[in-house]
Amino acid sequence: MKNNNKQALKSSNTKEVFFKAAMECYVKLGYALTTTTTVAEKAKLSRGAMVHHFPSKKVLVKESIDFINKKRIEQFKSDINKFTKQAEKSEQGNQVSDGLDVYFNLLHSKYSVAYFELRMAARTDRYLADILLDADTEFESVWMDLIKLAFPEWNDKNITSLQFITDVVQVMLEGLTLVNFTTDSERRTKLVLLYAKACVREMFVKDDIDEVIKKYQLTKNK
Helix, strand or coil, rough: HHHHHHHHHHHHHHHHHHHHHHHHHHHHHCCCCCCHHHHHHHHHCCCHHHHHHHHHHHHHHHHHHHHHHHHHHHHHHHHHHHHHHCCCCCHHHHHHHHHHHHHHHCCHHHHHHHHHHHHHHHCHHHHHHHHHHHHHHHHHHHHHHHHHHHCHHHHHCCEEEEEEEHHHHHHHHHHHHHHCCCHHHHHHHHHHHHHHHHHHHHHHHCCCHHHHHHHHHHHCCC
């Protein structure tokens, strides 16, 4: 039994080395140029070890995405836990500002940068898109739970309003992050972040946010 446990641990550790190497390849080479060979070279492990654990690139991609998504979630949970402890001493306006900073910082982590690369590649890769859809669903489920934990006062809003607010945050901050990959601008980043924070604070205090959503939906359906 002990030998089996040791073997399982060794296998798990070896796979994690490959996952980290795959992530580095996604970031530095891009998804298209990432192969089982380049990942094995980055991991400094043999091609035979690669094939033993991952018989094809598809298997490696699927499991590496699971790894990256797990790490994103772990980091987000850790950052939110730190935020909630600090938020108890902050004013509500500062809490919103600090909360957006937490997510924006997460978007610049190595895990998120690799994830963005995979998302872009998924536009023309159905297999990759399907895997990322599952990963996105898992992350967004955790995201909503963490938002409710970080901002318990938001629990008074119905789920539609809360989803609308978080959608606005995700789209604005993820869009800003993507643009900055090619045309980084410190001034633009500061201005967009300030505007995003102002928008969220305003939406939070509005009692008629549901009416705004209904109005939009009615206009959209015309």
